[in-house]
Amino acid sequence: MCLTSPTSTEVRSCAESPQGEPGTQSPGVNPLLSSGRAVSFGPNPSANPVGGQRRGEGPLNTGIQNLIKALESELGYTEKSDGYSKFGDWYTKNVDDSYDFGHAAWCDTFLAWGAQQAGVTAQTGQFAYTPSHAAWFKKQDAWGTKPEPGAFVFYDWSGGKGIDGVDHVGIVTSVEGSTIHTIEGNVDGQFAKRKDRDQGNVVGYGYPEKVKVAPAQPQAPAPQQKAALPSAGGSGGGTATVLAQQASAPQDAPSVELWGAFTAIILAAIAVLIVARRTVLPNARRATARKGRHHRSATTA
Known part of the structure; x- marks a missing residue:
């Protein structure tokens, strides 16, 4: 039939x-x-x-x-x-x-x-x-x-x-x-x-x-999503736009060489500050002392 x-x-x-x-x-x-x-x-x-x-x-x-x-x-x-x-x-x-x-x-x-x-x-x-x-x-x-x-x-x-x-x-x-x-x-x-x-x-x-079959269409990018962030007081509130696929792959950790160079720069800066403190402050004290004695002498005269 x-x-x-x-x-x-x-x-x-x-x-x-x-x-x-x-x-x-x-x-x-x-x-x-x-x-x-x-x-x-x-x-x-x-x-x-x-x-x-x-x-x-x-x-x-x-x-x-x-x-x-x-x-x-x-x-x-x-x-x-x-x-x-x-x-x-x-x-x-x-x-x-x-x-x-x-x-x-x-x-x-x-x-x-x-x-x-x-x-x-x-x-x-x-x-x-x-x-x-x-x-x-x-x-x-x-x-x-x-x-x-x-x-x-x-x-x-x-x-x-x-x-x-x-x-x-x-x-x-x-x-x-x-x-x-x-x-x-x-x-x-x-x-x-x-x-x-x-x-x-x-x-x-x-x-x-x-019959001509249409090729598969590429997938559209993932839509953005809203993620809530905590407020300064820790009670929550406020939003920030984040990508839907954020953190989908782990980020490479800084190399040991990079950390070593960063540490060396910090230590060098600290050393400079220490040397400067030792050099500038004693000179400032001596200059102040001389100025005081001279001032008293001038007043006495």
């Missing part, structure tokens, strides 16, 4: 094959568009080797391989009788809690879960509504019609080629001629399975490795 719009209760089957074989439909839902994020891939025992090479290009990056590994770990999972899936439930709890996606179509939330496990949500987007997911890739300038391992493949079972008509999504693990080998959720009775498909119902491909 796949969501046909973010507001209607109409549901289109994700399980319908390119040859028109109908799949089991789950109860109608009222899904809401969710936010975009990223995904990754892993090994595939199909025609191409694990992490197989794309045409004329190198192997998949580690993040995309890890996404595929995460999805492979859930192959064989099937939704419950009431349409519940653990991937939709996870999506509600971790991505968008505006709706109960636990009972909604889960082909796209399956991929969102795998992307989260691989840590590549910035490259793949995380959506519950497949047309919006396809549009997101196109907006990221990461959309095209060439099948590649690691690409998200979007289908329209009616054969249309417009993004608005997208019914279903999976991830390509390898390509063999005109056949694409995929991992998809919510297919053939609401299973997570590998599929081998031709490209007759493919609308297009989203390429996670072509």
Whole structure:
């Protein structure tokens, strides 16, 4: 089952094959568009080797391989009788809690879960509504019609080629001629399975490795903080601005040579004062004494 719009209760089957074989439909839902994020891939025992090479290009990056590994770990999972899936439930709890996606179509939330496990949500987007997911890739300038391992493949079972008509999504693990080998959720009775498909119902491909991820922004300087200082009386009061990271590293202690030089200067200054005291004060006493005698002599005369 796949969501046909973010507001209607109409549901289109994700399980319908390119040859028109109908799949089991789950109860109608009222899904809401969710936010975009990223995904990754892993090994595939199909025609191409694990992490197989794309045409004329190198192997998949580690993040995309890890996404595929995460999805492979859930192959064989099937939704419950009431349409519940653990991937939709996870999506509600971790991505968008505006709706109960636990009972909604889960082909796209399956991929969102795998992307989260691989840590590549910035490259793949995380959506519950497949047309919006396809549009997101196109907006990221990461959309095209060439099948590649690691690409998200979007289908329209009616054969249309417009993004608005997208019914279903999976991830390509390898390509063999005109056949694409995929991992998809919510297919053939609401299973997570590998599929081998031709490209007759493919609308297009989203390429996670072509999504430009913004580099991490440098951290801003630590803000200044106010620290209370004690008053002269010791009762506290007053404030002083101090840096938040003040004293984050110990300051180097003065060297022994510096202390020695400082001590020598102090001792020299003290010695000068002592010598000056011994030289000046006795002379002052003698001069005072002579002046006194002369004064008395003058008075006597």
